[in-house]
């Protein structure tokens with residue numbers, strides 16, 4: 001039995017990679033691993049988010065807790081999070097959660113002094129750590145034409161005479177605790193579909209019938225080649241497992257004309273990050289976190305020892 | 321008002337074991353592992369990996385209640401193995417799979433980044 005292993009060797013192919021977006025193929029593993037990765041990316045990869053707010057002055061129209069909640073939801077650049085400590089197990093500050101190993105301090109001071117409404121945004125937050133700052137969305141060419149619109153995330157608007165002054169503490173956390181700590185905007189995966197067309201049977205169809213097969217799919221999976229007038233699979237991944245085409249060919253009395261299977265060991269992942277960590281880093285952090293979780297569920301020495309004694313006792317009783 | 325604290329979901333209370341092991345009293349080579357503060361993420365990958373082991377006759381997990389933050393993994397093996405052996409093997413294999421996956425993903429990131 002020694003040396004037995006049922007290990008798999010998954011394959012990865014990245015199709016598209018941007019700072020906050022990744023699309024990749026994951027093969028030669030099963031849905032449990034794909035789903036574990038997805039779940040960990042959403043709920044267990046740590047980031048840094050504002051967790052405590054002390055308001056000094058707030059004469060804005062929004063109440064203190066409303067502003068505190070908004071501050072918590074602002075994504076902060078969190079490359080540091082993986083190596084940072086959780087405040088609850090930080091011994092440098094005895095769980096106070098305000099030391100440099102487990103927290104980052106922010107300050108915000110804004111006052112409107114003229115008739116022009118003042119927008120207080122994430123760019124008005126001053127961080128004690130230059131590596132942990134509100135995520136900058138302005139350089140992602142996200143369709144802002146007016147430079148005035150590139151002023152970060154709006155927290156509150158102030159009119160003449162109104163003021164906001166506060167101190168905030170950001171801490172490391174995970175999405176399982178509160179969604180503000182989730183680095184993932186969306187993480188999804190789908191089974192890669194395998195679509196078979198029975199060409200021989202398809203030949204017997206009129207062009208009109210072929211068109212009705214093609215159009216029965218709510219998404220554009222099939223098309224008709226204008227030259228050969230053959231039905232072709234244009235985009236297999238557009239298929240949403242809706243069964244509409246299968247129902248159609250069944251109704252036409254041509255079962256087996258089109259067959260669709262989900263490849264059980266092939267997945268297409270889409271990862272969108274909030275900007276707290278890069279999409280590629282989010283996947284790598286998820287793998288690391290999953291490894292740490294597996295390590296934590298290993299049997300401890302004393303559990304094994306206690307059972308060894310039990311086992312000997314049992315062997316005695318069985319006459320061994 | 322009486323909602324449990326959010327951290328209850330992932331912080332193992334002091335004095336509680338992360339994993340406890342209990343043999344079945346009636347069937348040899350059958351046992352349950354109670355894993356504190358874990359959910360479907362761990363439960364399902366461990367179960368599926370155990371199914372790959374030919375000596376595992378049964379492997380399943382349950383999350384007894386959404387407010388009881390623990391899972392129970394039950395394993396029954398042939399006489400060629402034992403629940404503990406199978407459980408350790410499953411974790412080791414998953415760990416190695418993730419090592420491989422990490423290297424594969426890093427290589428892909430390097431390849432794709434090099435293209436630009």
Ligand SMILES: [Zn+2]
Pocket residue numbers: 087090091092093094095096097098099100101102103
């Ligand atoms: Zn600390």
